[in-house]
Amino acid sequence: MATRKDVAVRAEVSETTVSRVLNSNGYVEETVRQRVLQAIKDLNYVPHRIARSLKTGKTQxxxxxxxxxxxxxxxxxxxxxxxxxxxxxxxxxxxxxxxxxxxxxxxxxxxxxxxxxxxxxxxxxxxxxxxxxxxxxxxxxxxxxxxxxxxxxxxxDLVDAMKLAVYHLLSLKHERVLFLGHEAQRLEQNPRLLGYQRALSEAGIPIRPHLIQGIPRWEDSLSAGYERVIDVLNDGQTFTAIAAANDLLAIGAIRALHDKGFKVPEDISVTGIDDIDIASYIDPPLTTVQIPxxxxxxxxxxxxxxxxxxxxxxxxxxxxKGRLILRHSTAPTDILRSEFND
The missing domain is CATH 3.40.50.2300 (Response regulator)
Known part of the structure; x- marks a missing residue:
């Protein structure tokens, strides 16, 4: 196993210089630092973290x-x-x-x-x-x-992320867009809801309180999205699109729509936020806003x-900033066949 001395010999520097590079402590000329780093890589040198912790007072x-x-x-x-x-x-x-x-x-x-x-x-x-x-x-x-x-x-910028999703739905002529997201006591704690409201207001579309579906306790699971959409459908609420606060809620919503006999996007369009890996593999693949x-x-x-x-x-x-990722869970209202759009 390589030692600090081996690194120093290979890099043609002192052990003190090797220590400075490892601990980012003290000036080392850049060309020398790169030579030490290359020696560490060549020798596959692994510092003894316990010894270094005792010396530097840091645990790494x-x-x-x-x-x-x-x-x-x-x-x-x-x-x-x-x-x-x-x-x-x-x-x-x-x-x-x-x-x-x-x-x-x-x-x-x-x-x-x-x-x-x-x-x-x-x-x-x-x-x-x-x-x-x-x-x-x-x-x-x-x-x-x-x-x-x-x-x-x-x-x-989650306000902007939700605005991107809602603007996309508005561009497809959706006006009855259901918000599915976290329930917060203050709007300052819910930027996704603020983005939803701003996008509708800027488009001159009234905000319908019954289409704002808040989920308590900051739950962001598949089951939370599924159960809330089932409840909304059982209550007879009408909408042509869902703007979910994250992908898990959106995917749960899609399953709920399927179980109640609706097709996505032929009947109802759905968007999410985050772009988690599974979003591109569900049926249909989810239109979402990618967060870095x-x-x-x-x-x-x-x-x-x-x-x-x-x-x-x-x-x-x-x-x-987020980036809108277009997939197949959204479609224009003029192709919808749902009674929601009658």
Missing amino acids: DIACITHSVTNPFYGELVLGIEEEAYRRGYSFSLFNRDLNERDYYDALRRQAHDGLIVLSPVEWTRVADLQSHLNGLPVIAYWDWLENPTIPYVSA KRDIGRILATQLIDHIEGHKQFFSLPPL
Whole structure:
């Protein structure tokens, strides 16, 4: 197994220089740094993390609290974090939302971490009170509300994402569009609903409160979308399209429509947001708005690790934009055969 001394000999530098490169501590000329990195790669050198931790006072580990490991959206965020963390020589510990507040505190207190990533403002509201107990642990969050947090964050423009989906439906002459998404006490906590309302208002189409279907407790599962659409159909509500707040709700809605005898998109069009992998494989493939999930994860890890290593302070970025992905779950109203369009 290669040692630090072996790396130094191959790169023709001192062991101190190798340490500076590994720990990002102290100036090293760029050509020399690249020579050391190449020697590390050639020798397949793996630093002894325990020894380095004792010397630097850092664990090379970051904690991550996610809203739901069952939603592939958050899985993609985690993959982006993992890729960047691994590239920078860090590992990370993952905590799911099923933990209660005391569990969060105990887990973070028992295990030494250099920083914390929170993958939802919903989760941050649950752990914010713990910040004073974390001894100045650096924290950054993925933020999908309009309310500005008190911690550094990276965000996606979800108002714009929903507007893209609704504009697409409006371009197909849909006017009775059902919103299927999270239920929030304040509009600032629900950018997707705000995007839905703005798109309709800008098109001069009245907002029909009965077509706004909020799902409580921030549930974003297939079953939540399925059950809510079944309830709406049983109530006799009429609409020609569904704008879902995420792909899981949209896919659940499509199954509910099928089970009630409606065809997508011949009877009712459906859009989602996120562009998770399964969205392109369901029948019909889902028209959705692609959110740059892995990019968000990489940026979160980059900002946190840069802060930990003292390279940069946290800095604000504009919200990342989504991109409309057209597939086969939407169609113009003039081809609809549903009684909803009579």
